[in-house]
Amino acid sequence: MSPAPPLVVVGNPEGRRVRLFRDAALAAGLPRPRVVPWLDVLRGGARLYAGELVRLDSPGEEPEVDRLLRDAPEPTRVEGTGRWYARFTAAVRGLAVEARAAGAVLLGDPEELAVLFDKRLGHARLRAAGVPVPPAPTSGAAAPPVTGWADVRALTEGPGMRRVFVKLAHGSSASGVLALETTAAGRVRATTSVELRADGRLHNSLRVRRYTTEREVAAVVDALAPDGLHVERWLPKATLGGRAADLRVVVVDGRATHAVVRTSRSPMTNLHLGGARGDLGAARAAIRAAGGRFEEALEICERAAAAFPGTRCVGVDLLPGSGWRRFAVGEVNAFGDLLPGLGGLPGSGAEGLDTYGAQIAALLRTLGLFGTPGPTPSDTAPASPALPTGTSTP
Structure with a gap:
């Protein structure tokens, strides 16, 4: 087996995302990924080198990075997201230029990232692809x-x-x-x-x-x-145990690999706002009772991910309608994979792997390094993108 190219993750060195990705790479027998801090990127000090595969991770959960992106004097302030977007997308495009010049490969499309981080553009992209949306x-x-x-x-x-x-x-x-x-x-x-x-x-x-x-x-x-x-x-949501429910589904290289039910007593099901992980088995049973198939719900998520073919992993927010009979996609998240401890779906090819392990495994399969299991694209999922050396978009 030939050695894998060196991995680089652009992220916040002390953050959970970088740690989980690093642990997944080491568990797969890969060398420790090099970390390029977002602070270095925003200050113009980031360097990439020939042959590196460069993963972009979220710049969140780091107050100084947030301050540089938004000019917000306090991290809890809501205002400044327009400024954040302009600076973040400019930084990513700058990394793409650096990658091309250095002969590195950026694992993601900067222009798709710009669409994913604009809900108006992302919604239009999904609608044009025939994905059900509100x-x-x-x-x-x-x-x-x-x-x-x-x-x-x-x-x-x-x-x-x-x-x-x-x-x-x-x-x-x-x-x-x-x-x-x-x-x-x-x-x-x-x-x-x-x-x-x-x-x-x-x-x-x-x-x-x-x-x-x-x-x-x-x-x-x-x-x-x-x-x-x-x-x-505002589409009426299904309920589970008397609480509003939706699903976050992670799609890796075109295949739905992980899913979590989020429930809440409020319209927002985000876990940090008092939402709680629900029983996926109960949700699947509710779908069957309504005459549907859980696999069809996953296929909607795969179709949503296919609208962004240059982005190897997304988190899809799937909104089940009341009665669990119909589904719509609320959003597609570029960094929607932070679901610690969540195992892969049965039959997804990611059993026994968390979301980061599934991404590492899929990357190794794309590179032709089959020493570790990974998601195998379904018949309807797009093929894994190739990784030509020296380009910024896979």
């Missing part, structure tokens, strides 16, 4: 921008739009998300993790709260709007 009047580059509360108020008067999600176009982890309900009588209620301080500034909170006056909701939306907003219909 109706969204802000989808696509040609949609008129949402400049503030007046625009959101007008959008909620459209057919079927009395209940919507208002999301930061470049947000993540439910930051800046409002589950907004309006009535024919003009009343409004927003459920969100955004804390509106007395000085008008917005902070992320671990406590989900409700705003019930139009003045409060308008103040939050107006403060978020300069960073860009995406508005989509």
